[in-house]
Amino acid sequence: MNTLKNMRIFVRVADAASFAGAARALDMTTAQASKAVSELEAHLRTRLLHRTTRKLALTDAGHRYLARCRDIIAMVDVSEAEAGAATAAPSGTLRLHAPASFGQVFVIPALARFLEQYPEVQADLLLSSRVPDLLEENIDVSLRLATAQLPDSGLVSTRICRMASVLCAAPLYLEMHGAPGSLEDLAQHTQVRLVAPHYSVDHWHFEGPDGRVKIPVPAGRLRVNTADSLAAALISGCGVGPVPLLSALPALRSGALVRVLPDYELQGTYVYAVYASRLYLDAKVKSWIEFLRAFVEQALAAPDAAALAPHTR
Secondary structure: OOHHHHHHHHHHHHHHOOHHHHHHHHOOOHHHHHHHHHHHHHHHOOOOEEEOOOOEEEOHHHHHHHHHHHHHHHHHHHHHHHHHHHHOOOOEEEEEEEOHHHHHHHHHHHHHHHHHHOOOEEEEEEEOOOOOOOOOOOOOEEEEEEOOOOOOOOOEEEEEEEEEEEEEEOHHHHHHHOOOOOOHHHHHOOEEEEOOOOOOOOEEEEEEOOEEEEEEOOOOOEEEOOHHHHHHHHHOOOOEEEEEHHHHHHHHHHOOOEEOOOOOEEEEEEEEEEEOOOOOOOHHHHHHHHHHHHHHHHHHOOHHHHHHOOOOO
């Protein structure tokens, strides 16, 4: 006996309150529909339907079994759809959102390679610090930054990476003011602060030889809202500030910035991919999330990245 097939027939019979109506919908004979339900009843050893010459009615057991059948059939349909989507080739328009700094450093170069690998995909990319409404704005994947787990929003989130932040300053600034020798010395230096929704603006949280240390951040004469603008300000000699490592890497590699107090890193920033639902996840969405995670992991594992940030995890 094909139990799942018979369950589907039973649900159709119950919905139509008729063997004949269910048989027409399923393109089978009335006798075949009746036999399927009888097989279920024999298997379960209980009556599911009251049959009269004029109508059908569910028994109490039939009502309970019908609800279970609906759940089981729905789960099977979802599983089959997910399996089919996993093997489908990514295609169509991928609508993406990312914070500006992370988007410029990671998403754009990753997206260029992704589109090269999947020629049937097109992409619309929105770079903005504003958090969009995925459903209203028809966005497939939004990247969010946070220092901890994202709050429950009814959406699905997947962690892409953790990025450390490192204290940096320009060589010219350090020549003029000297380099801080300890965390306490930071109070004597001009601070440039990153002010962003995902980033603490009142305290810096360090991890280093002394474990975790929390120190208050001085008011600072300059405040910026993106990591790229923070790096640009520091390169111009505005002071000392914490920059997410991979926004700082180009300047650290060129020598435009120098890492200050290299035994310490600041609180990690987590990057999450947020999307509407796990059900019927489109192949291009699934492929993009996996591709971006691998791209960022490879960048974080680069030898010079590890050397510039020995505590990055």
